[in-house]
Structures are given as C-alpha cells and as structure tokens.
Amino acid sequence: MAKEIWDALAMKRALTRITYEIIEHNKGTEDLVLVGIKTRGVYLAQRIHDRIQKLEGVDVPIGQLDITLYRDDRHDASLKQDPVVNNADLGVDVSNKHVVLVDDVLFTGRTIRAAMDAIMDAGRPSSIAVAVLVDRGHRELPIRADFVGKNIPTSSHEQVAVHVEEIDQKDSIELKPLS
Template sequence: MAQTARTRTVLGPDEIGRALTRIAHEIVEANHGPDDLVLLGIPTRGVPLAQRLASRLTEITGEDFAARTGALDITMHRDDLRARPTLASQPTRIPAIGIDDRTVVLVDDVLYSGRTIRAALDALADLGRPRAVRLAVLVDRGHRELPIRADSVGKNLPSARSEHVSILLDEIDGEDAVVIEGGAA
C-alpha cells in the first residue's frame, strides 16, 4: 500500500510474522502447554490469523493445531445488526475435538470497542462450555466501550477515534500490513 500524508504503514510482513510467533509462545506458556487448546478465528481476518497461529503452534509444540482450529461466526450476535443488515455471515467451523472443557483462544485482527468480542462470547456460549476463553489480537488500538482486554497482543497501537486501522493479510488482500488511515493532517 502506498504511503500518503494521511496513511502510514505501522507493521509490515516481517513485524506481523514476529508478532504472531510471540503470540503463539504466549498462548502455550499461559496454558502451561498445548493440551486442550482450540483456536477460533473471528471472520474475516481473524480466521487466517488463527490458521497462521496454528502453524506456529504446530512448529513450537509438535502437536497438529490445524485440526484444532476453526472459525466462529458472530453475525447474529452483533449489536449493530439492525444498523448494518447487509453483513454477510460466514459458517462457524468447530474443530472435531469440540470446545467443551477446553481452553478456547478467540483470534481477531483488531481490538477496538470490545463489541465484536462480546458478540463472540455470546456465540461461543451457544455452542458449548469451554473451561476458559482467551483472546489473541494482532492489534489493540484502545478506545474500549466494554470491559474486555486481550490476553495476547501483537502490537498496542494507540490511535485517534478519527483514524481507521486496517489489517491487510496476504490470504485476503494480497499483502501483509497494518495501516493507519485518516486523523489529523
């Protein structure tokens, strides 16, 4: 993505890769090993991030995390559904080992108000009863409206409300970058 006066790239492919490796190590350490871990990506960009984390967890632990990784559709649990009725849902895919009595790591790209994570917790409650739920995000930009915080963060990125933080991922956008757009000129 080209840099402009109102657009700046804050993380490139190498920094994103290092952040995901660090998050994977934090997940294993916090869980005291890989046992009973399940990763659920929140569409859209949380899903490929969860898959990348699964790959790193497999390298770190020797366990097959691809089989423990899925996706959690939160569309019907969003509190802005009336305002944005055209949101497309994506299928929930729960790993065959299930989520009951497991540590579920929700994976998302940006933590902002906390409302997406609240919707994810509601959706998860409809599917089963995990022993614990953790949150891993690539970017935490602040401005929380709900008492939610991430357990693992790739980059804390304080930003103005007038700015927009975009996560670009190769699987979706053809490149890896974290970009801030807008704000004061």
C-alpha cells in the same frame, strides 16, 4: 493518506511471540482450541496454528466464527432473532477446552463480546482467552486481550487496517483517516 505501522516481517514476529505466549499461558497445548473470528482473524488463527504445529508437533483444533448475527450494534432488528451457532459452524468442539479467540483488531470490545456469546452457545469451554494483532483502545465494554501483537493508540477519526496476504496480497498494518 495511510501510514504503514508494521510490515510483513513485524507481523510475523508478533504472531510468533503471541504463539509462544499462548503455549506458555496454557502450559502446553493440551485442551487448546483456536477460534478465528471472520474474516482476518481466521487467517491469523491459522498462522498461530501452523506455528504451534511447528514448535510443539501438535495439531491443535482450529475453528472459525462468524459473529454477525450476535452483534448488538446491528440496526436491522429482524436479523437479531434467534441467531444460532453450533459446533458444525465452528468446526470444533469447545466444551471443556481452553479457547483462544483470535481477531485482527480490538476496538470497542463488541466483536469479542459477540464472539464469547457465540462460543457459549456452542458449548461450555473451561476458559476463553483473546489474542489480537492490534489493540487500538476506545473500549465500550470491559473487554481486554490476553495476547496482543501491538498497542496502537488511535483517535476516533482514524482506522486501523490489517492486511493479510491471503486476502490483500500483502501483510501489513496501516493507520489511516476515516473515509
């Protein structure tokens, strides 16, 4: 049975706090680029973008990234050959920019590692930071988030499910047993 950890209001507050932290860390919005990791990270990045626009009056560039071909835990070796991600796929130029990768859950670190590889193939940013709604631990790689909505300690027998209105018709975070 799923247990709701956060409701829509708590998610909204966390994203607002993360937005302020990103602006403060970057000392404004100059050369800032948001890149959402598909799927739910794209929607969270858009919400952060909208808050920055409302707070700072700046339309920060926003892109999206599908890291499927960059995953090192894919079992089909034929899909790992020469994956290409370019600026057209991202939708933004990341060269000499301060990139903030946005995702819903940070778990093993492999998604973020794959996203950093894809970003580096697209250009050479000045810096890369990571913003996640949930950090659940269990890292397999030395990856950490710079901006975290909530740390949720979990067991390996649990799953964190982030629901976003755009896909799931509700905003919430649930902890549930693995199926």
